[in-house]
Amino acid sequence: MAVTASSSATTAPQTGPEADARPLRIALIGNPNSGKTSLFNQLTGLNQKVGNFPGVTVDRKTGVAQLTPTQRAEIIDLPGTYSLYPKSLDEKVITDLLYDKAADNYPDFVVVTVDANNLRRSLLLFTQLGDLGLPAVLALNMMDVAERHGVNIDLPALERELGVPIIPMNARKGIGVAALKIVMAQRLDAPPVRFWQPDEQLLPLVRQLRYYFNLHNDYLALHYAQQYRQISFLSAEEKAHIQELTQQAGFDATAAQAAETISRYARINEILLETVTVVRTEKREPISNRIDKVLTHRVGGYLIFLAILFLLFQAIFAWAQYPMDWIDQGISGLSAVIQANFSGPLVRLLTEGVLAGLGGVLVFIPQIALLFGFLAILEETGYMARVTFLMDKLMRPFGLSGKSVVPLISGLACAVPAIMGARTIESWKDRMITIFVTPLMSCSARIPVYTVLVALVVPDQAAWGIFNLRGVALMSLYLLGLFSALGSAWALKKLLKARERSYFIMEFPVYQWPRWKNVALTIYQKVKAFVLQAGRVIMAISVLLWVLASYGPGQQQATAETQARQEAATKGWDAAETSRQVASARLETSYAGKFGHVLEPAIRPLGYDWKIGIALLTSFAAREVFVGTISTIYSVGQDADMGTLQQKLSAEKDANGQPFFTPARAFSLLVFYVFAMQCMSTLAVTYRETKSWRWPLAQLVYMTGLAYAAAFLVYQVLA
């Protein structure tokens, strides 16, 4: 397997002082499903920077690879693409990066991942990159599968024809990665081979552009003529100039592009004729196609999809319960130990503020890990593409496409990456509708709220023999979110006018076992992001809230406490009841209590009191703060042994001494959280993706209005 850099790439070991000035910058590029992500993970391991939150883009994943003991390189993972002519927003990142030599991030060279089974199609992108004059290494992936299928590749001949080093590899298993690193550590020159030249008729236009912009080759100049409208680094005047030139030359972009693609394929066929022989050993239908017969069956396909979704919810609710209980008990145990041994305001801040908030964050790690793990497995195996296929016809009446299904399902994890994921949808209208309704899908931040409230009012018993009643309640909430998303999409389809067509062409990835390393990496990154990003907000709000709930303006708290004690003395309450009344009186006169009271008239029709009002208010930063907030509010002044959150909530009494959280109140609150837009990050990402404040504002008003109306209805009917 050891194919080293051939003579075609003049190699000079990177030593000397100027080479050390900055690490090599290498871009990974390739078709979707060519094993690019696996290779990226193999090269960089845990040294990755992936952001799912505003300010950090998901499109440009970067990582650091240790090529040799002394040399590191920065690796940029580009989105999968079939050519250098972007069809979706996602792919535009690539052209922006590769067309501007002066850009900060311009790569020193590219590693092109190529699926050895799909050489012809994969080489289309490769020849375009070669003609741009980019130094390149070809990572010939999935060699094992190709060999099994009887594809025989004459590597030295192919290397000669393409003019770049070729590393045969199996990125999933890490075979060939060492050889690739050795080649990557060299300084590569631009490839000497040209695969295609612009037509004679185009040359006058191409040359004009080339000299005007001082470009290093004709092919790049042609791309300026093709794509100037979308290139972000060109100024308005420059764009106007190119437009004038192309109009003068009578340039037909579509025809030129089609002609280029066809003649590239002709050239690629010549190359492959010389270098590749295929001996099909078996005429059997590939395994993947046979699996498709089952998984996309007209009845079975949908049943299997439903079963998988159901398994997902059971897992999130039932299986995650055990580790969640351990974490919950661990935190309250720690809190009790601290309170038993120390006292003072700082200890109260630590236990009632910090620890209560921290518990609210940590306890949801099992569920978030399970959810992201499940989604990663569906994506990894190639099943997600089949879901798109199954759902397309069903989604179209709602103004969505099959491609909207992936953002909607990812919306179950987090709306922020899901909304970014909508970039793969080419049609503007489909994309806007998908972005608008995705936040209605119940995201993982709602899990804490759902879990706590469902556990409070739904008994933990079996339903119809096999299902857990709480699992069924949880699934109903998710379905409510789904149906409201579909209904809203349908309404929006009627409102939006666009005569643009939508595409659905996509490749089916071959089924494969999930790479557990990739799944584990995804889980690790998502959990880390949740703990660090969301956790920080939750912690900060918890501490702030503790202060607001513990202190009040002037002498009001002291006065209220005295009144409560007098009342206790006259009515002859026992010590426990007295201290509860005192705590409640103090909270009511605190700063937080004041806020809650201001809000109370507005939310009383929904069944909420001022305490929930405080939680709703803080939830507008992020939903998951709800749990931390009520946890803090209800633990202020309570007994030290009052352990888990559920015990705290069950102990909450209304004015008549009955449990406060009746089914009516809990369900009203649940429905409110299903619909309400309570996530700054989502609003920010919607703004960024739609480039207009109209969309996030519409989301905020629409969803919160829907939440209020639905919660009102639920409370009035049930109470």
Place this chain on the structure above:
Amino acid sequence: MSLFRRSPQKAVISTATRRTAKDLRVGEAGTICCLEDPEMALKLLEMGCVPGVQVRLSGRAPLGDPLMLVLGDQEYTLSVRASEAATILLKE
């Protein structure tokens, strides 16, 4: 450009003899002759639907749309909507 046949409705060939990838029966194969819709053609070409390549309809989604097309002897599968497959003209 012989690739595109513009305004197919007005073309001389009668619709009876025009066969597209959409008209294939499940399991049946045909050879791509040309692509009708210039804009759609760009996307189809990139994905390997080049004139001369064989396409086989390997299945339909449960509701009849989209279709699963297997391309060439390379055995990779594309999913296209029926309306998109209708722009892929087949050789007689």
